[in-house]
Amino acid sequence: EAEVAQSPRYKITEKSQAVAFWCDPISGHATLYWYRQILGQGPELLVQFQDESVVDDSQLPKDRFSAERLKGVDSTLKIQPAELGDSAMYLCASSLGLAGSEQYFGPGTRLTVT
Amino acid sequence: EDKVVQSPLSLVVHEGDTVTLNCSYEVTNFRSLLWYKQEKKAPTFLFMLTSSGIEKKSGRLSSILDKKELFSILNITATQTGDSAVYLCAVGTDSWGKLQFGAGTQVVVTP
Numbered sequence: 001e002a003e004v005a006q007s008p009r010y011k012i013t014e015k016s017q018a019v020a021f022w023c024d025p026i027s028g029h030a031t032l033y034w035y036r037q038i039l040g041q042g043p044e045l046l047v048q049f050q051d052e053s054v055v056d057d058s059q060l061p062k063d064r065f066s067a068e069r070l071k072g073v074d075s076t077l078k079i080q081p082a083e084l085g086d087s088a089m090y091l092c093a094s095s096l097g098l099a100g101s102e103q104y105f106g107p108g109t110r111l112t113v114t
Numbered sequence: 115e116d117k118v119v120q121s122p123l124s125l126v127v128h129e130g131d132t133v134t135l136n137c138s139y140e141v142t143n144f145r146s147l148l149w150y151k152q153e154k155k156a157p158t159f160l161f162m163l164t165s166s167g168i169e170k171k172s173g174r175l176s177s178i179l180d181k182k183e184l185f186s187i188l189n190i191t192a193t194q195t196g197d198s199a200v201y202l203c204a205v206g207t208d209s210w211g212k213l214q215f216g217a218g219t220q221v222v223v224t225p
Binding site: 031033040041042043044045048050055056091095096097101102103104105106107108 | 118148150155156157158159162202204206210211212213214215216217218
């Protein structure tokens with residue numbers, strides 16, 4: 001069964017360092033999402049791509065976060081510099097992109113900033 | 115501002131009990147409502163609801179949507195310890211499939 005792949009699964013970094021996460025969506029899924037999930041809360045959308053274009057990055061802290069999906073397939077989310085408050089689970093999801101369609105989630109990257 | 119509110123925040127039940135979880139929403143452009151189950155990993159899809167009054171069932175789980183009163187319920191009957199998880203409700207709000215999630219309900223099923 002096709003799955004969303006993410007790496008790394010765990011990352012520990014010191015504050016002010018740069019960190020990057022990678023996501024490979026299910027083949028054929030045009031829409032890719034990056035979420036941040038703080039313990040005890042639901043996922044919060046950071047950025048949404050349709051193919052290689054950003055369609056929503058209204059909640060992305062653009063002073064330190066960046067995301068790209070250059071060829072419309074896999075994607076990278078970067079944080080520079082990392083802050084203590086960035087400690088969270090970073091989830092990637094993909095879907096066919098139709099209105100209200102099901103999103104399939106990857107295993108996530110657990111980030112700890114020390 | 116779009117809001118999705120789940121209740122209760124957490125509950126503990128005994129195996130065999132029935133559980134009812136609530137999800138209410140206030141969004142400007144409703145497209146669908148989805149339920150996910152999250153154990154100590156990524157959320158897994160349970161149901162998607164778009165029409166009022168039509169119950170969706172999968173084994174011991176069922177869900178229904180009321181678009182007039184703006185809420186959905188998720189029922190779990192004959193609970194098992196494997197049902198212990200966080201149950202997330204999410205509302206689809208635009209044509210690109212954007213989801214607004216609630217905070218989740220933590221369910222603990224004790225033997």
